Amino acid sequence: MAEPTDIGTILSRGAATVESGRLRFFSKAIGESDPIYFDESAALDAGHRGIPVPPTFLFCLNGEVSGAGNTLSRLKLDLARILHAEQAFSYKKMVYAGDVLQFETKVADVYDKKDGQLHFVVMETAVSDVDGHVVAQLRSTIVERRNG
Template identity: 50%
Template sequence: MMNKAYIGHELPPFTVDVEKGRLKFFAKAIGQTDPVYTDEDAAKAAGHPGLPVPPTFLFCLEMDAPNPGALRDLLDIDIAKVLHGEQRFKYHGGIHAGDRLTFQQRIADIYDKKGGALEFVVRETRVTNQRGEHVADLVGTTVVRNA
Protein backbone atom coordinates (compact mmCIF):
# COMPACT_ATOMS: atom_id res chain seq x y z
CA MET A 1 0.00 0.00 0.00
CA MET A 2 1.15 3.51 -0.77
CA ASN A 3 2.10 5.75 2.11
CA LYS A 4 -0.77 8.22 2.63
CA ALA A 5 1.62 10.47 4.58
CA TYR A 6 2.62 11.83 1.15
CA ILE A 7 -0.79 13.49 0.71
CA GLY A 8 -0.01 17.20 0.42
CA HIS A 9 3.61 16.58 -0.64
CA GLU A 10 4.85 19.03 -3.30
CA LEU A 11 7.38 18.12 -5.93
CA PRO A 12 9.97 20.75 -6.93
CA PRO A 13 8.52 23.30 -9.38
CA PHE A 14 9.87 23.41 -12.92
CA THR A 15 9.64 25.87 -15.80
CA VAL A 16 8.95 25.17 -19.48
CA ASP A 17 8.86 27.48 -22.51
CA VAL A 18 5.86 27.28 -24.84
CA GLU A 19 7.44 26.91 -28.29
CA LYS A 20 5.63 27.87 -31.50
CA GLY A 21 6.95 24.92 -33.54
CA ARG A 22 5.91 22.42 -30.92
CA LEU A 23 2.39 23.92 -30.78
CA LYS A 24 2.02 23.58 -34.55
CA PHE A 25 3.27 19.99 -34.47
CA PHE A 26 0.89 19.06 -31.64
CA ALA A 27 -2.10 20.65 -33.41
CA LYS A 28 -1.36 18.62 -36.54
CA ALA A 29 -0.80 15.43 -34.52
CA ILE A 30 -4.23 15.68 -32.86
CA GLY A 31 -5.96 16.54 -36.14
CA GLN A 32 -6.77 20.14 -35.16
CA THR A 33 -7.84 21.86 -38.38
CA ASP A 34 -8.65 25.32 -37.00
CA PRO A 35 -5.91 27.58 -38.45
CA VAL A 36 -5.82 29.60 -35.22
CA TYR A 37 -3.59 26.81 -33.83
CA THR A 38 -1.12 26.67 -36.73
CA ASP A 39 -1.15 30.10 -38.42
CA GLU A 40 0.04 33.15 -36.48
CA ASP A 41 -1.94 35.57 -38.67
CA ALA A 42 -5.15 33.59 -38.07
CA ALA A 43 -4.40 33.51 -34.32
CA LYS A 44 -3.87 37.29 -34.22
CA ALA A 45 -6.99 37.90 -36.32
CA ALA A 46 -8.91 35.89 -33.70
CA GLY A 47 -7.58 38.18 -30.94
CA HIS A 48 -4.68 36.07 -29.63
CA PRO A 49 -1.20 37.57 -29.11
CA GLY A 50 0.28 34.43 -30.72
CA LEU A 51 -0.53 30.80 -31.32
CA PRO A 52 -2.78 29.57 -28.47
CA VAL A 53 -2.15 26.33 -26.59
CA PRO A 54 -4.54 23.53 -27.68
CA PRO A 55 -6.68 22.27 -24.77
CA THR A 56 -4.66 19.18 -23.74
CA PHE A 57 -1.17 20.45 -24.64
CA LEU A 58 -0.27 21.24 -21.03
CA PHE A 59 -0.07 17.50 -20.33
CA CYS A 60 2.83 17.35 -22.82
CA LEU A 61 4.57 20.25 -21.12
CA GLU A 62 4.05 18.63 -17.71
CA MET A 63 6.00 15.64 -19.04
CA ASP A 64 8.96 18.00 -19.59
CA ALA A 65 9.63 17.89 -15.84
CA PRO A 66 13.28 17.11 -15.04
CA ASN A 67 12.04 13.69 -13.86
CA PRO A 68 8.59 12.90 -15.30
CA GLY A 69 8.54 9.76 -13.12
CA ALA A 70 9.29 11.59 -9.85
CA LEU A 71 5.86 10.81 -8.40
CA ARG A 72 6.23 7.09 -9.23
CA ASP A 73 9.72 7.10 -7.75
CA LEU A 74 8.59 8.85 -4.57
CA LEU A 75 5.70 6.42 -4.01
CA ASP A 76 7.66 3.36 -5.24
CA ILE A 77 5.10 2.56 -7.95
CA ASP A 78 5.91 -0.18 -10.46
CA ILE A 79 5.27 1.31 -13.93
CA ALA A 80 4.06 -2.11 -15.14
CA LYS A 81 1.07 -1.82 -12.77
CA VAL A 82 0.05 1.72 -13.75
CA LEU A 83 -3.14 2.70 -15.53
CA HIS A 84 -4.07 6.21 -16.62
CA GLY A 85 -7.20 6.98 -14.62
CA GLU A 86 -8.31 10.52 -15.32
CA GLN A 87 -7.05 13.83 -16.60
CA ARG A 88 -8.70 17.25 -16.26
CA PHE A 89 -7.72 20.76 -17.25
CA LYS A 90 -9.11 24.04 -15.96
CA TYR A 91 -7.93 27.21 -17.65
CA HIS A 92 -7.94 30.56 -15.86
CA GLY A 93 -6.28 32.56 -18.64
CA GLY A 94 -4.85 32.33 -22.13
CA ILE A 95 -1.57 30.53 -22.80
CA HIS A 96 0.33 31.26 -25.99
CA ALA A 97 3.57 30.62 -27.85
CA GLY A 98 6.36 32.52 -26.14
CA ASP A 99 4.97 32.10 -22.63
CA ARG A 100 7.16 30.60 -19.91
CA LEU A 101 5.15 28.36 -17.57
CA THR A 102 5.97 27.13 -14.09
CA PHE A 103 4.39 23.85 -12.97
CA GLN A 104 3.91 23.10 -9.26
CA GLN A 105 2.79 19.50 -8.68
CA ARG A 106 1.23 18.29 -5.43
CA ILE A 107 -0.13 14.93 -4.28
CA ALA A 108 -3.75 15.81 -3.49
CA ASP A 109 -4.98 12.37 -2.46
CA ILE A 110 -4.10 8.70 -2.18
CA TYR A 111 -6.90 6.17 -1.70
CA ASP A 112 -7.78 2.59 -2.53
CA LYS A 113 -10.77 0.58 -3.71
CA LYS A 114 -11.64 -3.11 -3.86
CA GLY A 115 -9.79 -3.92 -0.64
CA GLY A 116 -6.54 -2.40 -1.90
CA ALA A 117 -6.60 -4.16 -5.29
CA LEU A 118 -6.68 -0.70 -6.86
CA GLU A 119 -4.83 2.31 -5.47
CA PHE A 120 -5.36 5.84 -6.75
CA VAL A 121 -2.98 8.80 -6.65
CA VAL A 122 -4.44 12.22 -7.46
CA ARG A 123 -1.90 14.81 -8.62
CA GLU A 124 -2.85 18.48 -8.81
CA THR A 125 -0.66 20.87 -10.76
CA ARG A 126 -0.87 24.65 -10.56
CA VAL A 127 0.43 26.43 -13.66
CA THR A 128 1.58 30.07 -13.62
CA ASN A 129 3.04 32.15 -16.42
CA GLN A 130 6.10 34.41 -16.57
CA ARG A 131 4.06 37.26 -15.02
CA GLY A 132 3.10 35.08 -12.03
CA GLU A 133 -0.50 34.78 -13.25
CA HIS A 134 -2.33 31.56 -12.36
CA VAL A 135 -3.31 30.33 -15.85
CA ALA A 136 -4.33 26.69 -15.36
CA ASP A 137 -4.87 23.75 -13.04
CA LEU A 138 -4.26 20.16 -14.07
CA VAL A 139 -5.57 17.11 -12.26
CA GLY A 140 -4.29 13.65 -13.09
CA THR A 141 -5.28 10.39 -11.46
CA THR A 142 -2.99 7.38 -11.65
CA VAL A 143 -4.37 3.93 -10.89
CA VAL A 144 -2.11 1.15 -9.61
CA ARG A 145 -3.23 -2.48 -9.93
CA ASN A 146 -2.12 -4.63 -7.00
CA ALA A 147 -2.03 -8.42 -6.77
Protein backbone atom coordinates in the same frame (compact mmCIF):
# COMPACT_ATOMS: atom_id res chain seq x y z
CA MET B 1 3.82 3.02 -2.44
CA ALA B 2 2.27 6.43 -1.97
CA GLU B 3 0.62 6.83 1.42
CA PRO B 4 -2.07 9.21 2.71
CA THR B 5 0.73 10.96 4.62
CA ASP B 6 2.11 12.00 1.19
CA ILE B 7 -0.89 14.28 0.59
CA GLY B 8 0.45 17.80 0.11
CA THR B 9 3.92 16.61 -0.87
CA ILE B 10 5.37 18.60 -3.75
CA LEU B 11 6.48 16.15 -6.43
CA SER B 12 8.01 18.61 -8.87
CA ARG B 13 8.56 22.24 -9.72
CA GLY B 14 9.87 23.62 -12.94
CA ALA B 15 9.57 26.10 -15.76
CA ALA B 16 9.06 25.74 -19.48
CA THR B 17 8.72 28.06 -22.44
CA VAL B 18 5.83 27.36 -24.79
CA GLU B 19 7.47 26.99 -28.20
CA SER B 20 5.46 27.71 -31.36
CA GLY B 21 7.04 24.83 -33.30
CA ARG B 22 5.98 22.37 -30.62
CA LEU B 23 2.46 23.82 -30.60
CA ARG B 24 2.21 23.35 -34.36
CA PHE B 25 3.45 19.77 -34.12
CA PHE B 26 1.14 18.96 -31.20
CA SER B 27 -1.89 20.49 -32.93
CA LYS B 28 -1.32 18.48 -36.08
CA ALA B 29 -0.68 15.31 -34.04
CA ILE B 30 -4.07 15.61 -32.30
CA GLY B 31 -5.83 16.37 -35.58
CA GLU B 32 -6.61 20.00 -34.79
CA SER B 33 -7.88 21.67 -37.96
CA ASP B 34 -8.44 25.22 -36.71
CA PRO B 35 -5.55 27.23 -38.20
CA ILE B 36 -5.23 29.45 -35.11
CA TYR B 37 -3.37 26.54 -33.48
CA PHE B 38 -0.64 26.33 -36.11
CA ASP B 39 -0.72 29.53 -38.21
CA GLU B 40 0.31 32.70 -36.41
CA SER B 41 -1.37 34.96 -38.99
CA ALA B 42 -4.67 33.12 -38.51
CA ALA B 43 -4.29 33.40 -34.72
CA LEU B 44 -3.61 37.15 -34.92
CA ASP B 45 -6.51 37.65 -37.36
CA ALA B 46 -8.77 35.87 -34.84
CA GLY B 47 -7.78 38.34 -32.11
CA HIS B 48 -5.16 36.27 -30.30
CA ARG B 49 -1.75 37.69 -29.40
CA GLY B 50 -0.05 34.60 -30.84
CA ILE B 51 -0.63 30.90 -31.36
CA PRO B 52 -2.83 29.72 -28.46
CA VAL B 53 -2.11 26.55 -26.51
CA PRO B 54 -4.50 23.68 -27.33
CA PRO B 55 -6.38 22.41 -24.25
CA THR B 56 -4.35 19.29 -23.39
CA PHE B 57 -0.90 20.65 -24.27
CA LEU B 58 -0.20 21.83 -20.70
CA PHE B 59 -0.56 18.25 -19.46
CA CYS B 60 2.14 17.14 -21.91
CA LEU B 61 4.40 20.06 -21.05
CA ASN B 62 4.01 19.29 -17.34
CA GLY B 63 5.01 15.68 -17.99
CA GLU B 64 8.28 16.92 -19.41
CA VAL B 65 8.88 19.43 -16.63
CA SER B 66 8.13 16.93 -13.88
CA GLY B 67 9.86 13.93 -15.42
CA ALA B 68 7.08 11.35 -15.31
CA GLY B 69 9.52 8.54 -14.52
CA ASN B 70 10.86 10.47 -11.53
CA THR B 71 7.34 11.04 -10.27
CA LEU B 72 6.50 7.33 -10.42
CA SER B 73 9.75 6.51 -8.65
CA ARG B 74 9.09 9.06 -5.89
CA LEU B 75 5.61 7.61 -5.41
CA LYS B 76 7.05 4.07 -5.45
CA LEU B 77 4.69 2.98 -8.23
CA ASP B 78 5.43 0.22 -10.73
CA LEU B 79 5.10 1.51 -14.30
CA ALA B 80 4.05 -1.94 -15.53
CA ARG B 81 1.10 -1.90 -13.13
CA ILE B 82 -0.29 1.61 -13.51
CA LEU B 83 -3.12 3.00 -15.59
CA HIS B 84 -4.09 6.57 -16.36
CA ALA B 85 -7.47 6.82 -14.62
CA GLU B 86 -8.57 10.41 -15.09
CA GLN B 87 -7.46 13.90 -15.98
CA ALA B 88 -9.15 17.28 -15.74
CA PHE B 89 -8.25 20.85 -16.60
CA SER B 90 -9.41 24.19 -15.26
CA TYR B 91 -8.27 27.20 -17.26
CA LYS B 92 -8.07 30.69 -15.81
CA LYS B 93 -6.29 32.55 -18.62
CA MET B 94 -5.24 31.91 -22.23
CA VAL B 95 -1.67 30.73 -22.78
CA TYR B 96 0.28 31.42 -25.97
CA ALA B 97 3.46 30.54 -27.79
CA GLY B 98 6.37 32.34 -26.15
CA ASP B 99 4.87 32.30 -22.65
CA VAL B 100 7.11 31.08 -19.84
CA LEU B 101 5.18 28.94 -17.38
CA GLN B 102 5.90 27.61 -13.91
CA PHE B 103 4.57 24.17 -12.94
CA GLU B 104 4.16 22.86 -9.39
CA THR B 105 2.75 19.37 -8.90
CA LYS B 106 1.71 17.96 -5.55
CA VAL B 107 -0.07 14.89 -4.23
CA ALA B 108 -3.75 15.79 -3.69
CA ASP B 109 -5.10 12.43 -2.53
CA VAL B 110 -4.12 8.78 -2.01
CA TYR B 111 -6.65 5.99 -1.48
CA ASP B 112 -7.36 2.32 -2.18
CA LYS B 113 -10.39 0.48 -3.56
CA LYS B 114 -11.36 -3.17 -3.90
CA ASP B 115 -9.66 -4.22 -0.66
CA GLY B 116 -6.37 -2.64 -1.70
CA GLN B 117 -6.22 -4.22 -5.15
CA LEU B 118 -6.47 -0.75 -6.72
CA HIS B 119 -4.23 2.02 -5.36
CA PHE B 120 -5.10 5.56 -6.50
CA VAL B 121 -2.89 8.65 -6.47
CA VAL B 122 -4.36 12.03 -7.37
CA MET B 123 -1.97 14.80 -8.40
CA GLU B 124 -2.72 18.48 -8.89
CA THR B 125 -0.56 20.92 -10.81
CA ALA B 126 -0.74 24.70 -10.58
CA VAL B 127 0.45 26.39 -13.77
CA SER B 128 1.45 30.04 -13.38
CA ASP B 129 2.72 32.77 -15.66
CA VAL B 130 5.88 34.83 -15.06
CA ASP B 131 3.89 37.25 -12.87
CA GLY B 132 2.79 34.39 -10.61
CA HIS B 133 -0.82 34.39 -11.77
CA VAL B 134 -2.37 30.93 -12.04
CA VAL B 135 -3.30 30.27 -15.67
CA ALA B 136 -4.49 26.67 -15.21
CA GLN B 137 -5.01 23.88 -12.72
CA LEU B 138 -4.35 20.32 -13.89
CA ARG B 139 -5.60 17.23 -12.08
CA SER B 140 -4.51 13.69 -12.88
CA THR B 141 -5.35 10.37 -11.28
CA ILE B 142 -3.34 7.22 -11.75
CA VAL B 143 -4.18 3.78 -10.44
CA GLU B 144 -1.80 0.95 -9.65
CA ARG B 145 -3.17 -2.59 -9.95
CA ARG B 146 -2.05 -4.87 -7.15
CA ASN B 147 -2.25 -8.59 -6.52
CA GLY B 148 -4.66 -9.81 -3.85
